[in-house]
Amino acid sequence: MANASAAATANYTKKDFESDQEVRWCPGCGDYSILANVQRFLPTLNRAPEEFVFVSGIGCSSRFPYYMNTYGFHTIHGRAPAIATGVALTQPDLSTWIISGDGDALSIGGNHLLHLLRRNVDCVFLLFNNRIYGLTKGQYSPTSEVGKVTKSTPLGSLDHPVKPLPYALGSQASFVARTLDRDAKHMGKILEAAYQHKGCSFVEIFQNCNIFNDGAWDYMAERSLRADAQVELEHGKLMIFGKDRDKGIALEGLKPKVVNFAAGDEQAAEDAGVLRYDDSSIEIALLVSQLDAPEFPTPMGVLYRENRATFDDVFHAQLADAKKRFPISDSVDDSLNELYRSGDVWDVE
Amino acid sequence: MTVQLQADILCADSAFRRAAHISFCLLFAILILVVIYSPGFTTKEKMSTPSPSAPSSSHITQELESIVVRFAGDSGDGMQVTGDRFTTESALAGNDLATLPDFPAEIRAPAGTIAGVSGFQIHFGSTDIHTPGDKPDVLVAMNPAALKANLGDLKKGGVVILNEDAFTTKNLNRVDYEINPCEDDQLGIDYRKYVVPITKLTKDALADSGLSSREIDRCKNFFTLGIMLWMFNRPSASTIFWLEKKFAKRPEIAQANITVLKAGMTYAEATEVFSQHSFKIKPAKLSAGSYRSLNGTTATTYGLVSAARKSQRPMFFAAYPITPASEILHQLSAQKQFGVATFQAEDEIAAVCAAIGAAYSGALAVTSSSGPGIALKLEAMSLAVMVELPLVIIDVQRAGPSTGMPTKTEQADLFQALYGRPGESPLCVLAASSPETAFTMSYEACRIALKYMTPVVFLSDGYIANCSQPWRIPDAKDLPAMENRIISETNNPEGSYLPYARDPETLARPWALPGTPGLAHRVGGLEKQVNTGNVNYQPDNHQEMTRLREEKIAKIAAEIPPTKIHGEEQGDLLIVGWGGTEGTLTKAALMAQEEGLSVSRVHLFHLNPLPSDLGEILSRFKNVLIPEINCGQLSQIIRAKYLVDAKGLNLVRGLPLKAEEVLEEIRRIILPH
Incomplete structure (x- = not known):
């Protein structure tokens, strides 16, 4: 979602983006860190707070707009993408952000997310994925693992989880990335990339719910495990990971596999067939989006970006074109009177 | 034949003048004339050979106040287009009118079936027309299914025009006709039946057109339109213009349809039965202006x-x-x-x-x-x-x-x-x-x-x-002026913008558009604090916000003009209506008034809030009748809000109410049993 303001003179600080409302998430919630990261990132853009609109659905994450000193709309469950579409189409010059969770975006709102992505509405979509329903006090979500024991599934959940990244790619998203709540530096970088992308930028954020699903991402988020459990995707760079940078992702036929090579030796990695990441390739993105623990490290970073016309642009271009092709009178009344008289008209004396 | 058809009848023949007001006399007289004057004509009124030598003395132009025509055919027969064009020509002829298309939910139900029948009804006349008409005076049936589905509605003695070519054994069997209606004498006695080989005549007219037989077949509705335009003394210029415009990229199709349209008109003029009888409906007395x-x-x-x-x-x-x-x-x-x-x-x-x-x-x-x-x-x-x-x-x-x-x-x-x-x-x-x-x-x-x-x-x-x-x-x-609540500066000199501060007169809140400096604010589905709009769960605040939301809507009553009472200001019965039934209720009230009944009518355009004078108006009538196409929804509201013993007339058939039904209910309520 790129839209640099020309008047980049004012210097904004994090404080300019903080509302006067008390933040009410459970102490220790991953949402705090995401909020802080967004509030730290926005001032770097030199755009006034009123140029941002935050739209959310329902769920813990969706309280987010109340804490931002921007325009904000806390809407109804699952419908934030639809409401944000109306915002973005009406005010294309503003920066529209959607805040959603795994239940809001992928369960009740799955349909709207699909259409937001395929239309490429110019906005940033942040999906806070904690694999649980928090606000309703701990039922399993569409990203929960099979067998999840929760209040609504005391004998374990039965349904197979959805993976947000393949879902987004399959929905024709033009930008897909993943980051982690407790990795501030990484998140800042991803937020920047998402904002700069023109079109709908889909970002999955692994977020910890320390009350109902504590430690859901620890297998890859714990500092000591990160190097071996994550693979950072960088355009043009080899998919190398591991504390000693001695492992990589290679292809055997169409199947990905982990290969080992001499620590830190890029040539050896290349010889071992390690993939050089290309974030403009939908084929590679689709393949990498499926990689999952424990067999594979978790891919992090920008999976895919594609320059494609935004819905806002084509929408307004068509309006402008219609005005050119079918000119109407500048006078409001004359233009309407002409409209009323289109078709067969007869006079009665 | 009907109240409307018995209106002034002008005829060249004085024998007809004497018989004018008795519809069945008229019907039989035409039948006799047909037999006398058209050599190629059978008693079944089957016509295929135009006879240009019709004696002018026999031509009747029946002048009517209003008439109801229904076009019915298979959903692929183009009945909606035929109806639309006939409507435009009638409007251009200066008639007041109302139309009602009636098409199947299926885009193309199986051809020749009842489910696939598409209809279009037009009621037009020289007087005020309030409804598309309860029952048609004239029915055009393009196939057996269309006849079967619609004949029951046709007024006794009405005109029925059949496309003979579609009454094949296969089509007849499909809708269980044992006797071909084209050859059914009883149908010719009960109604004025005209059997026309529309498909064949269309083919003949386009024999040299070079069009495919499928393209030719699709022109046949314009033959029907031609007959109807002639029958009702309608012009055809606007339809010709419309065809030329619509098929600008395929002028041969435009020309074919025009040829067929003219063939239909010529046929109607030249053949005996139609030349014996056409209708004239004078222009309506509409108030001056462009329409x-x-x-x-x-x-x-x-x-x-x-x-x-x-x-x-x-x-x-x-x-x-x-x-x-x-x-x-x-x-x-x-x-x-x-x-x-x-x-x-x-x-x-x-x-x-x-x-x-x-x-x-x-x-x-x-x-x-x-x-x-x-x-x-x-x-x-x-x-x-x-x-x-x-x-x-x-x-x-x-x-x-x-x-x-x-x-x-x-x-x-x-x-x-x-x-x-x-x-x-x-x-x-x-x-x-x-x-x-x-x-x-x-x-x-x-x-x-x-x-x-x-x-x-x-x-x-x-x-x-x-x-x-x-x-x-x-x-x-x-048109009334528009106003809005857009705000560009803060409404709170002491602090941040108050998104829920209200205009004292309307209770409307301000509208701060995203992008406006200094007015950034958050809204959402959670309950708001009065003025600030911040999330608030306090009991008294919720009570107050609930009241404010209610009162704001109630204040819209100030926008409602005084309720117009059609008829006397007080009396035996008030009809209260809303929505699309107005035409029917207008006609029903007029019919009741003509019978000398003390009936007035109001129609509601504001259902929430209701007009503030409504309660007082209701109190001036002994009875209140609320006809609705539902099970009594407005009735319940009126009864609850005004404590009046309103009676409902509730018919849910997927059709407009009929004026006769409403009139009957009025009589039932106010006439002594």
Whole structure:
């Protein structure tokens, strides 16, 4: 979602983006860190707070707009993408952000997310994925693992989880990335990339719910495990990971596999067939989006970006074109009177 | 033959003049004349050889006040086009009129079946026309199924025109006709039956056209139109012009249809039966001005476009296709030059939500649907109530519940519009009664939404949407002025902007558009604190906000003009109506008044709030009758709110009410038993 303001003179600080409302998430919630990261990132853009609109659905994450000193709309469950579409189409010059969770975006709102992505509405979509329903006090979500024991599934959940990244790619998203709540530096970088992308930028954020699903991402988020459990995707760079940078992702036929090579030796990695990441390739993105623990490290970073016309642009271009092709009178009344008289008209004396 | 058909009859032959008022005499006289004067004619009135030598002394032109014609055929027979063209020619001839298309829900049901029958009814005349007519005087049946489905409605002694070529054994068997109606003598006795080989004559007329037989077959409805135009002394120039325009890229098709149209007219003129008898309907006495034909859908879109232009707000219209509301989406999508942005959303919920997002961002936002789609929008509508944004929700009602009868009309969404939301969720509800009021009330819906910062439901129905009437074209400068609540500076000198501070007169909150410096604020579905709009769960605050939301809607009553009483100011019975039944109720009240009954009528365009003078008006009548195409929804409201013993007339058949039925109910209530 790129839209640099020309008047980049004012210097904004994090404080300019903080509302006067008390933040009410459970102490220790991953949402705090995401909020802080967004509030730290926005001032770097030199755009006034009123140029941002935050739209959310329902769920813990969706309280987010109340804490931002921007325009904000806390809407109804699952419908934030639809409401944000109306915002973005009406005010294309503003920066529209959607805040959603795994239940809001992928369960009740799955349909709207699909259409937001395929239309490429110019906005940033942040999906806070904690694999649980928090606000309703701990039922399993569409990203929960099979067998999840929760209040609504005391004998374990039965349904197979959805993976947000393949879902987004399959929905024709033009930008897909993943980051982690407790990795501030990484998140800042991803937020920047998402904002700069023109079109709908889909970002999955692994977020910890320390009350109902504590430690859901620890297998890859714990500092000591990160190097071996994550693979950072960088355009043009080899998919190398591991504390000693001695492992990589290679292809055997169409199947990905982990290969080992001499620590830190890029040539050896290349010889071992390690993939050089290309974030403009939908084929590679689709393949990498499926990689999952424990067999594979978790891919992090920008999976895919594609320059494609935004819905806002084509929408307004068509309006402008219609005005050119079918000119109407500048006078409001004359233009309407002409409209009323289109078709067969007869006079009665 | 009927009340209307017995009107002044002018005929060249004085023998006819004497028999003029007795319909069956007329029928038999024609029959006799036919037999005498047309050598190629059988008693079955079968005609295939035009006889140009018809004695002029036998020509009858029957002058009528009004007449009802129904075109019926297979859904592929082009009956809607035929009806539309006949309507335009009648309008151009200066008649007042009302039309009602009646088409199957299936796009192409199996050919020749009852399910596939498509109809179009027009009622036109020299007097005020209020309805498309209860029963047709003339029926055109293009195949056996069309005859079977419609003959029961035809007035006894009415005219029936059959396309002989479609009455094949196969088609007859399909709808269980044992005797071919073309050859059924009884049908010729009960009705004035004309059997015309329309398909064959169309083929003959286009023998040298070079068109394929399929293309030729598709022209046959214009042969029918030609007969009907001649029969009713209608011009054909506008239809010829229309064909040339419509088929500009395929002039050979335009020419073929014109040839067939003219062949139909020539045939009707030249053949005995038609030359014996044509109808003349004088122009109606409409008040001076320019007129055009308008249906409820187009009227609604004109109201919306006018509101967008007059309010100087960009219009954002979002919808999901649904019968019978889709046509609004289609028509508005062709009006983008007026600054109307249209969005076909992924579903009904997305449509209303996108509209709400647009409303938050400063657009005049509108969504439209029909009953099942409105049901999906209700939660979002309650969000619009909570965040107090201007939004117009159009409900083109159809017969329910569930998928119901998509192409049939009903008025059963009143409760859904008024109450179908979580919590105490009041909003303004308006209703149209005709194409003309669909224009004024859709405009009014936008005006109230902007002025009061509220969602407004605009109720139309399948009948209003599709029926056409002559429309006296207004001047846009006479439309009511628009105002809005857009704010660009803070309304709170002591601190931050107060998104829920209210205008004292209307209780409307201000509209701070995203992007406005200094007014950044948050709204949402959680309960608001008075003034600040911050999330608040305090008991007294919720009580106060609930009251404010209710009172704001109640204040809209100030916008409602005094209720017009049609008839005496007091009396034995008051008919209270709303929505698309107005034409029927007008006619029923007039018929009752002609019988000397003390009957008056009011029609409601504002369902929430109701007009403030209504209670007092109701108290002046001994009886209150509320006819509705539902099970008594307005009746319940009137009974509850005004404690009057209102009686309902409730018929849910997917059809408009009939004036006769209402009249009967009036008699039943006020005449001594």
